[in-house]
Amino acid sequence: MxxxxxxxxxxxxxxxxxxxxxxxxxxxxxxxxxxxxxxxxxxxxxxxxxxxxxxxxxxxxxxxxxxxxxVPEVTEERIDDMCSYRSILELGALRLALSRGADLTPVAEAVEQLEALSDDTPWRHVIEAHSAIHKRIAEAGGNARLVAAHDACEDELNYMLATVQADFSARRLAIMHRYLLNQLYLGGDVALRALEDDLELGGRAAMHLALRRQRGLAVRAR
The missing domain is CATH 1.10.10.10 (Winged helix-like DNA-binding domain superfamily/Winged helix DNA-binding domain)
Structure with a gap:
């Protein structure tokens, strides 16, 4: 340090x-x-x-x-609690955004910033760029209370992502979120399903897998 x-x-x-x-x-x-x-x-x-x-x-x-x-431990229960809460917030925000025809340009700009990172970019900056995309989605809903709730859990989620070190590179995350953005532009159920898949597969499932891998490595190192 x-x-x-x-x-x-x-x-x-x-x-x-x-x-x-x-x-x-x-x-x-x-x-x-x-x-x-x-x-x-x-x-x-x-x-x-x-x-x-x-x-x-x-x-x-x-x-x-x-x-x-x-410094807190990252557990399966903590991952599930956070991911369930985050899913409610972001899917709710996206529904509001779609109903009001919100401009998704800020989301697109955040995706472009993630795409500009290289795979040797410090992981903290990759996590923060990834987080910015989801924050722009929350903001697109236009509900200040919802945005405040999303902001309140942002640092904790980023810490969890940094600690379990899910198997993602900057490039892979960029590809995933370019696809998500394209689906958001389609709107309706397609957009909602794409965001739900991103949160569940790219979020919850990836962190659970990384946590199990870490624990397996720790056991073999003893």
Whole structure:
């Protein structure tokens, strides 16, 4: 973990730790102490404590009894809870978007940004570009409450994708989402089925498969 220099605000501390989580620097089960982070960021423990609480509220860290603040484990149950919630939000947003004839140009622009990435792009940036596509879909529905709910789970989902490291490259994700975009333009049930397939097969199923693979590797390494 590189030295961060002086970072004194809770928001900047939270952002630095969020980047660590999405880069895989902080592994599930890792314990974070105020003392160590105060030294790393050259700031007071109050700022560190506030920064940690930001990430706890976002589901990126957990406060565990007798352990303090730790990086959460990714489990089958957590994947299912998140993917079910996300599916309700995005499919609902797409229905609203289709009913109002929403402009899908922002979704197309987000797909183009993902397509511009190479396979050696840091995984965190790939995840963020992928996330932007789904955020634009949520925004197309035109419902501010729905968008706020989607935003609230975005970082946690990205952490899960970064941790289980589903078998996707930037190129493969770009191909998948170009296809999804084409189906969205067709509208109706075709668009809804395409998004549902993307969320279930490219999201839930891919993360479950990657998690099983990780656990198998861990068992064989013992």
């Amino acid at each position: 590189a030295s961060a220099g002086r970072i004194s605000t809770p928001a900047s501390i939270a952002q630095a730790l969020r980047d660590d989580l999405l880069d895989g620097v902080l592994a599930p089960g890792a314990r974070l102490t105020e003392e160590a982070l105060s030294a790393r960021f050259d700031c007071g423990r109050h700022s560190v404590r506030s920064g940690l609480q930001i990430l706890v509220a976002q589901g990126l860290l957990e406060h565990q009894r007798n352990k303090g603040i730790v």
